[in-house]
Amino acid sequence: TQLLEQSPQFLSIQEGENLTVYCNSSSVFSSLQWYRQEPGEGPVLLVTVVTGGEVKKLKRLTFQFGDARKDSSLHITAAQPGDTGLYLCASLRGTYKYIFGTGTRLKVLA
């Protein structure tokens, strides 16, 4: 069974610090999405990576897809309190089913 493991589970940092969260699997991803979810709301799509080795940037967020397409990372530069939330990775499993990681809960302190 394909699993998506995210680490760390929890992260509490000061405003201005940098951080990296990881998403790993024993299987190859066809594509991988990163979402951010705030309390009481639905996940919001941040980015999709498709090609092994791909790097995408979204302002202070940098997403990287591993060369073998089995892992991905999200790096945040100079974190701000507005970055606080649950970060989820997700991938298509098989033809029609999706699988989500258990998430990294980030808290950025002012």
Next chain:
Amino acid sequence: EAQVTQNPRYLITVTGKKLTVTCSQNMNHEYMSWYRQDPGLGLRQIYYSMNVEVTDKGDVPEGYKVSRKEKRNFPLILESPSPNQTSLYFCASGPWEGPYEQYFGPGTRLTVT
């Protein structure tokens, strides 16, 4: 505005009383899906639909039903809710073409007593 809507947002009900959570999207997406989110277990897929009249089970389908009679709507039906179905439910939709992204509704918090 492109969006996925769910109703109700909050629901408290009793064991055995049938309920329906509605989901609608205005983006003409082929793919729609229901998830439940529980602490420590993450988001788990309940049912999905690839198009009108085409549905299939996800990882946790027991106790749930769905239907897809129109492309924009994908209701979730709990025929006889039980306390273990207390959860946060999300509907999502997406175009059925690469890179297969999904867009989520705001969620429905269900409590079954």
